[in-house]
Amino acid sequence: MFLRFFALLIFCVSCSPSSMAEFQLEGEGIAKTVLARLQEVESVSDLVREGPRLKKEFASLVKVMIEAKKYRAENPEEEAPVLVRLEVSEALKREFIRVYQLEGCAEVMEGLQRESLHRLDYHRMRSLLQKS
Numbered sequence: 001m002f003l004r005f006f007a008l009l010i011f012c013v014s015c016s017p018s019s020m021a022e023f024q025l026e027g028e029g030i031a032k033t034v035l036a037r038l039q040e041v042e043s044v045s046d047l048v049r050e051g052p053r054l055k056k057e058f059a060s061l062v063k064v065m066i067e068a069k070k071y072r073a074e075n076p077e078e079e080a081p082v083l084v085r086l087e088v089s090e091a092l093k094r095e096f097i098r099v100y101q102l103e104g105c106a107e108v109m110e111g112l113q114r115e116s117l118h119r120l121d122y123h124r125m126r127s128l129l130q131k132s
Contacts, residue, residue: 020078023068030061031088038095044104051112058116066123 017023034057041047047054072078100106 027064030057031092033057035092035095038099041099047105047108055112058113062116062120
């Protein structure tokens, strides 16, 4: 579950974007916020404290991802520039790994991500069904 959500964070980068570049920049801003929140976590109690904020950011990221996918479907001619800064992605990956290794944090983190992942899966399945 961790790798799946992390991959989504990397590929998405978010108040009404009007280009793929803007979607990427908005997603990157969310990723930076998640990174800052994770850097505050040193124990499971810290993660529980940061949990509501992280859950909100995960939901925001999924919203941006869904909107970006819809935008892309409506604007297939627009090229999606690669603006993802590897430093942010790598730092976020390191923080996820660090937090997941803290005792009891993996279960809490998965719980925080669950709702957002279900929403993303629902949207993906709905899109697939609409195409067929």
